[in-house]
Amino acid sequence: MDWTKAKNILIIALLITNAIVGTTYALRLQETRQVWTAEAAHATEYFDAIGVSLNTEIPAKPVKLPVLFVRFDPATEDGSGEPVYDGKYRVETGRPSAAIASVRRGENKRQISSASYALLKYAAAMEARGEAPQNIDGIELLYLVDQTEHDGTISEDTAVPAWKLTLAGGETFYVNAYGE
Amino acid sequence: MRKDRASQIEHLKNAVLVVLFFTTILLLYLLWSLDAQGRFHLPDIIPHREAQVVIDVDGAIVPDAIVYGMGDGSFRIRNEKTAGIYRRSLAHLSSMRGDSGVSVTEISEEQYASSIRMYRSLTIDFAYQIPFAELCSHYDMPFSTVMNSIRSFDALAFSDASPESLFIADTQREQYYRIQASDEADLYAAMIESDNFSELPICYTIGDILGGDNRRLMPLMAESSLEPVRWREEGEDASLGMRHALLESLFGENLDFVRRITDHPGNVTYMYGYGQKTLTHQVDGVLEYKNEVSDAKGGGFFGDLKTALTFAAAHGIWNGSDERDIRFTLAEVDAASAGKQEGYRFSFRAKLEENPLYYEEDFPLTIEVLDGQVSYCRSDLIWTERTADSLQTKQAHDPANVIARNYSHIYHTMSGNPLTVDQDVAFQYVVSAVRDIRTGLVRIASDEWLRPAWVVEVEGGRRFYFSLYEALPIGASR
Numbered sequence: 124m125d126w127t128k129a130k131n132i133l134i135i136a137l138l139i140t141n142a143i144v145g146t147t148y149a150l151r152l153q154e155t156r157q158v159w160t161a162e163a164a165h166a167t168e169y170f171d172a173i174g175v176s177l178n179t180e181i182p183a184k185p186v187k188l189p190v191l192f193v194r195f196d197p198a199t200e201d202g203s204g205e206p207v208y209d210g211k212y213r214v215e216t217g218r219p220s221a222a223i224a225s226v227r228r229g230e231n232k233r234q235i236s237s238a239s240y241a242l243l244k245y246a247a248a249m250e251a252r253g254e255a256p257q258n259i260d261g262i263e264l265l266y267l268v269d270q271t272e273h274d275g276t277i278s279e280d281t282a283v284p285a286w287k288l289t290l291a292g293g294e295t296f297y298v299n300a301y302g303e
Numbered sequence: 304m305r306k307d308r309a310s311q312i313e314h315l316k317n318a319v320l321v322v323l324f325f326t327t328i329l330l331l332y333l334l335w336s337l338d339a340q341g342r343f344h345l346p347d348i349i350p351h352r353e354a355q356v357v358i359d360v361d362g363a364i365v366p367d368a369i370v371y372g373m374g375d376g377s378f379r380i381r382n383e384k385t386a387g388i389y390r391r392s393l394a395h396l397s398s399m400r401g402d403s404g405v406s407v408t409e410i411s412e413e414q415y416a417s418s419i420r421m422y423r424s425l426t427i428d429f430a431y432q433i434p435f436a437e438l439c440s441h442y443d444m445p446f447s448t449v450m451n452s453i454r455s456f457d458a459l460a461f462s463d464a465s466p467e468s469l470f471i472a473d474t475q476r477e478q479y480y481r482i483q484a485s486d487e488a489d490l491y492a493a494m495i496e497s498d499n500f501s502e503l504p505i506c507y508t509i510g511d512i513l514g515g516d517n518r519r520l521m522p523l524m525a526e527s528s529l530e531p532v533r534w535r536e537e538g539e540d541a542s543l544g545m546r547h548a549l550l551e552s553l554f555g556e557n558l559d560f561v562r563r564i565t566d567h568p569g570n571v572t573y574m575y576g577y578g579q580k581t582l583t584h585q586v587d588g589v590l591e592y593k594n595e596v597s598d599a600k601g602g603g604f605f606g607d608l609k610t611a612l613t614f615a616a617a618h619g620i621w622n623g624s625d626e627r628d629i630r631f632t633l634a635e636v637d638a639a640s641a642g643k644q645e646g647y648r649f650s651f652r653a654k655l656e657e658n659p660l661y662y663e664e665d666f667p668l669t670i671e672v673l674d675g676q677v678s679y680c681r682s683d684l685i686w687t688e689r690t691a692d693s694l695q696t697k698q699a700h701d702p703a704n705v706i707a708r709n710y711s712h713i714y715h716t717m718s719g720n721p722l723t724v725d726q727d728v729a730f731q732y733v734v735s736a737v738r739d740i741r742t743g744l745v746r747i748a749s750d751e752w753l754r755p756a757w758v759v760e761v762e763g764g765r766r767f768y769f770s771l772y773e774a775l776p777i778g779a780s781r
Contacts, residue, residue: 130316137323144330151337190560231559232336279565301560 155185155234162239170242176258178291182238188212188300189229191266191282196224209266214282216268226266226282233301238262241286241298248296261289267297360441360609363651364433365389365632370520371500372424374463376511378520379503382741383657388498389427392459393442395469395490396482401445404485407452415472415479416518417464424462425494431636432457432475434604441605453480461491512703513734521703521740526696527771529658529755532744533688537588546584548619553582553592589683590620596644596676607647608633611670614677620684621668629653629660629687631668639671639678646673655687659743661758661766663778685746687753700774702740705757706733708774713759713767716779736761742771747778 163181170177191209193216207214207223214223242259249256267285270277284300366385372378381388399405419426432455439450453471460470466489471480484490504525509517554561554575562574569586583591602610615621621631634652639645650666652659660667662683671679706713707730714729715721717736739760744753745768755771768778 127313127316130313130320134316134319134323137320137327141323141326141330144327144334148330148334148337151334155337190562192563229559233560276566276568277564278567279563281562281564283560283562 159183159185159237162237166239166242175256178258178260179262182262187232187234188284189232192227193268193282194224194279196222212265214266216270235284235300236302238286244298245288245296258291259288260291263287360605360612363612363633366427367430368428370426370428372419374423378506379500380506380520381503391494392427397444399469399482399484400439400447402485405449406483407449408481410479410481412477412479415470418462418470419460422462422464424460426458426460429457430634432473437604461494463491466491509734509737513706515731515734517735517737519738524701525699525742527699527742527755528696529744529771531752531754533751534685534746534753537684549582552618553580592680594678596673596678599674599676601646602675607672608649610672610675610677611649614670620682629655634666639673641673644673655744661743661745663747664780697772699742699771702757705769705774709769709776712776717761738762745778
């Protein structure tokens with residue numbers, strides 16, 4: 124067998140395969156980015172049209188995030204817990220009195236929904252309530268432990284990525300970034 | 304010189320090949336991970352796991368008791384090995400449906416009762432109502448228009464009063480029918496043929512033994528070989544496998560993103576979405592699953608029962624085998640509904656060999672099916688450490704004495720009245736309220752042994768447990 128020839132053929136085949144797969148990957152990434160950018164532009168137009176000003180830039184970079192397993196420290200119930208971060212994302216809980224003792228990332232990541240989706244969810248929620256949407260002062264991606272329906276006996280919970288919208292009046296509105 | 308150069312080129316090609324190979328793998332992984340959410344999930348690959356499980360629906364439907372009327376006011380009751388007799392009765396029912404000359408007559412409760420009590424008879428009692436048309440359809444019985452008026456039943460009976468007839472009763476709806484065959488076949492004789500019931504305990508009505516007009520039956524005396532059995536909750540290790548199987552199959556590809564909440568006692572709740580699906584694993588081993596089902600067509604009694612049993616088998620709760628020394632039979636069936644969705648809630652009772660195992664509260668397995676989908680499941684399974692059966696039977700405390708010694712306790716618990724009342728009033732109240740009394744093993748939460756007990760059920764379904772050989776109160780349901 125002519126190994127030299129065989130190697131040449133293999134190298135060419137792998138180069139072609141890599142070129143196809145690499146191009147497909149780059150196109151898919153670009154496509155997602157374009158979708159987010161287009162959504163951001165549409166959201167801006169829509170909010171302009173309804174008279175709501177967006178005093179912040181809409182994040183347009185697609186992100187994949189896992190869930191976060193959060194353990195609370197039962198000994199710290201005085202609200203003195205320091206803010207906890209997972210990488211650059213802050214972990215917020217609806218129970219400010221409970222300090223977060225530790226966080227652990229879930230095994231797998233999932234593509235989160237765009238910030239534009241969160242803005243539209245906010246607008247839809249206001250419409251359903253019969254209220255006018257307020258101006259948006261800030262959009263932040265963070266981890267949220269939603270404990271609105273749970274009491275203080277919880278020792279461990281799961282934080283999911285969420286878009287936090289800071290409204291003009293200082294209020295906040297959270298949207299589950301997994302789109303659930 | 305040229306040879307060296309050629310060798311260097313070959314080495315370079317080898318290196319390029321290795322780099323290209325790993326680059327290909329990396330690029331393929333990146334491309335795949337753009338869409339995929341992670342590792343492979345078996346339920347995704349085998350989406351119809353439930354469809355592969357073969358379930359014996361008929362095996363779960365077992366009569367609560369076979370009552371032999373002696374015709375002289377005495378009875379004999381069989382609480383075990385009742386399935387075969389029920390199957391024989393179905394064969395007779397099937398042949399009657401194929402009989403073009405068969406007649407169906409609605410009779411009064413008194414007529415039905417006298418056929419059972421005043422003559423030699425055999426009654427197959429169920430603890431729940433079974434839809435009659437669905438039963439006939441389930442067993443592929445011939446179509447018969449004359450039986451259309453029979454909606455459901457909880458007792459099938461044969462009597463010497465009319466040996467060619469099959470009596471069908473729905474005691475809850477107070478509807479009684481006599482199906483009379485056109486020929487002179489002696490169905491009663493065929494039913495009791497080769498059925499040795501002479502060794503079964505003799506029973507009389509509670510009214511005959513204790514006074515009053517309670518027509519429920521009570522044995523005069525009883526012997527038993529029941530001994531305490533050590534039990535333990537489903538251990539963490541054992542339940543972990545079941546939990547993982549349940550989680551994988553219930554939440555599928557979303558499992559990695561299911562919310563997990565642990566409270567301070569250690570109960571863990573897995574929640575998908577905003578509570579569309581939740582699975583709670585309590586520290587005491589109880590598993591509770593809730594699911595918001597979508598609107599669909601219901602499966603009827605047998606279809607829903609099959610759905611429930613298939614669910615239990617497919618998710619590792621109970622696969623119909625006797626691997627725990629425990630098997631389950633249907634103990635209670637209630638109609639269930641939520642909005643427009645309808646179905647059944649099936650509660651299963653465990654049996655250790657042929658001995659019924661009572662939980663102080665609830666049942667070991669309850670599954671609710673709405674619109675043909677499982678909307679609720681609760682399993683509270685245990686393991687038993689059974690020793691060799693004692694062959695020696697002992698005299699159990701007389702059931703009449705169990706009532707006589709404990710009527711005051713039963714009365715005060717039932718009425719919630721701690722004040723002293725007239726003893727005779729309390730006694731009559733309890734005697735008329737007793738619905739059933741039988742032996743079995745009972746699991747009391749604080750006791751690590753399953754205790755042999757007299758189980759006294761009163762009106763309203765409340766149960767009182769008394770030690771089998773001493774007649775001392777050991778527990779009661781709420």
